Amino acid sequence: MTSAKQRKLETRPRRALRPGVEYEFDQMVIARDHSRSFVTQLLVERAENGGWELDRVRIGTDGVRRVVLRRKIIRQPQPLFWYAS
DSSP states (O other): OOOOHHHHHHHHHOOOOOOOEEEEEEEEEEEEEOOOOHHHHHHHHHHHHOOEEEEEEEEEESOOOEEEEEEEEOOOOSSOOOOOO
């Protein structure tokens, strides 16, 4: 059973860490069969090639790693005026 407090926390939207900064999140589930060095190498490759950074790692009682990666969303500002030529 889920208490009312836990349900309230689950439904709350995630706040931006700073005003105007948005992040994209990617969740990975890694089986317990993989070694620690393999998981480290996998996450290093994702960081170097995709621009991801580590947000959260949870290791369950069954040994499964739940990893959340994030990367910043960079939005191009709209021009305030147009030049006509």
